[in-house]
Amino acid sequence: MSVEQTNLAAVEKWAALYNSDPHRMIDECYAPDPEVIAPEELHITDSATFHEMERAAFQAMPDRHSEMLSTVAVGDKVFIEGVMTGSNPATGAPLKVRWCSVLTFVNGLITEDRTYMDWSVFKDFVRTAEYRDVSVPAHPSASDISDFYDLSSQALCELWDESFHAGYFLSDDDDSSNRVAADRMTDLLIDRLGLTGGRMLDVGCGIGAPALRLAGTCTAEITGISINKAQVDEANRRAASGGVADRVRFQYADALAMPFEDATYDAAWAFESLIHMDRIPALREISRVVKPGARLVVADLLQTGPLTPEEQELVRDGLERMSASPILTEDQYRELVAEAGWEIVEFLDVSKHAVKTQRRMIEAVETRYDEMIERFGPEVSELMDLMLSPAGLLPQMGYLVAVLRKPL
Secondary structure (H helix, E strand, O other): OOHHHHHHHHHHHHHHHHHHOHHHHHHHHEEEEEEEEEOOOEEEOOHHHHHHHHHHHHHHOOOOEEEEEEEEEEOOEEEEEEEEEEEOOOOOOEEEEEEEEEEEEEOOEEEEEEEEEOHHHHOOOHHHHHHEOOOOOOOOOHHHHHHHHHHHHHHHHHHOOOOOOOOOOOOOOOOOOHHHHHHHHHHHHHHHHOOOOOEEEEEOOOOOHHHHHHHOOOOOEEEEEEOOHHHHHHHHHHHHHOOOOOOEEEEEOOOOOOOOOOOOEEEEEEEOOHHHOOHHHHHHHHHHHEEEEEEEEEEEEEEOOOOOHHHHHHHHHHHHHOOOOOOOOHHHHHHHHHHOOOEEEEEEEOHHHHOHHHHHHHHHHHHHHHHHHHHHOHHHHHHHHHHOOHHHHOOOEEEEEEEEEOOO
């Protein structure tokens, strides 16, 4: 029996015991002191607390029932989609919520359990509140990010550029167009990637502009992923129009649970996409699908200095509205990268070259505000107001490009 077959059989037992005897499930299906994670909700690292949490959860909803809808095994991981039903303990109203779990196995036992669902439906479950990890800033869900780009993709193309990322300006006096500056930033990542052939992964591809520019410099097969289906469709249309659809493809996928085999790719980049994710699990998942020694080039926001309480609140509000994760300092970023298992080859603070991006964006919004509302409807006003936020003009808001390497 293969590893995948063994793990799928273990999942069947796991699912059955969840409904009938969750404590046996913990004892028989999990390794001692497993890591149990529900992003934005809880993080448990010992079996005793796991038992306590399940006891509280069962008391809160004794009629809960979970059903698996699909399972896929890839290497040491099993990806599961399912649905849970039960009753709200406060109101008695029926509940039905879909969920997705990524289970990591070692010798047939679960060592990591990462589950995604709409946790807001459990807001009345007071008995489980003490197990929630409220100290960790919330990270956006896949649906949050997709909703953000449903609203913003066309507007960003109009107001900035089809690349959806910061421009690289040579100086404060550089009057290059947004397109030229954005291409210059893309070229910086292309240079640091150093790719000539093989297979490359674009994590958070947008509508494909950077990947298609990369394709013009190398013979590599490029796969881009996004959790926004409209972006994927547009990116594939552009690849076909550019005559490179035979080796540049885009697909719908969640960067935290990618449908790829281990060690598939020779290189990867995350071009302003990690800001929309829980960075550590995202970096670990990228590490899983790239080969040992592979390079990962990251472009992300950077906090370059301390913020006052008022500035912190301004930044926090902007990040929440754009479905983004917290902005980190260089020291925090280096620690995070190391915790995720990557080595830093190069860390570039290019803030002075990117700062003009926000100024240009604000100028465009101020000039075309009424036109954009007329073209795209009142729904776009929220995005326009977000772009006008002064948070992006704070001198402590910077930009990084980092070259990472997966250890051999």
